[in-house]
Amino acid sequence: MPREFSKDLYWRIVYLYTDGLSTMDIANTLHMSKGVVNKIKKRYNRWACIINPFKGVPGRRKLFSRRDMTILRGLVREKVDWYLDELIYEMECLIGKRASIATLWRSLQYLGITRKKLQKAALERNEIVRAHYLATIGEHYTRNQLIFIDESAKDERSLSRLYGYSPRNTPA
Known part of the structure; x- marks a missing residue:
């Protein structure tokens, strides 16, 4: 055009x-x-004007208002790893409007929120727990009694969700 x-x-x-x-x-x-x-x-x-006064916004009327979009942005910021159907249910409870998954997806795109792989900090990164473990091992065992096995891929939260939503250019 x-x-x-x-x-x-x-x-x-x-x-x-x-x-x-x-x-x-x-x-x-x-x-x-x-x-x-x-x-x-x-x-x-x-x-007596140069712009057509009867020309409206093209496309269908939007389901979510600006206030609703602000609520959606806050909800996604708070609950990063929720599925779309869970977000739909929560939005329905908060604002009383039932939206389809496609509508919610387009609204997230409009807000600049994308789906990305979640970055979860490993439980082993906790320095206090790690220091406590080393102190306990040092008290009760000698070097000859220890056997090391590679469990770098093991994590207690492996059943949790892998993907989430966050604004563009920010990690989830």
Whole structure:
């Protein structure tokens, strides 16, 4: 679809028209078609403005208002690893509007929230627990009694959710 001309150019059509120039002269001066000039002249004569006052927002009416979108953003920030159907149920409880999964997905995209793999800190990173473990091992065992097994892939939370939602360019 071609881009619209700017409002100041539309007003220039009106000024030249009120100065008495013909449609062809205005079109040649501003390097635009006669149809655009006629459309703006007709709109100005009918409504005394250059923008169509009856032109609405294209597309279907949006289900979620700005307030609803703010609630959704806060909900996703609070519950990063929820599934879409859980978010739908919670939104229905909070605002009373039932949305489809596709509608919720489009709303998340509009807010700039994307689905990404969750980054979970390993339980072994807790320095206090680690120091306590080393102290306990050091008290009760000698070096000859220890056997080491590679369990780097083991984590107690392996059954938890792997994906979550967060704003663009921020980790989940």
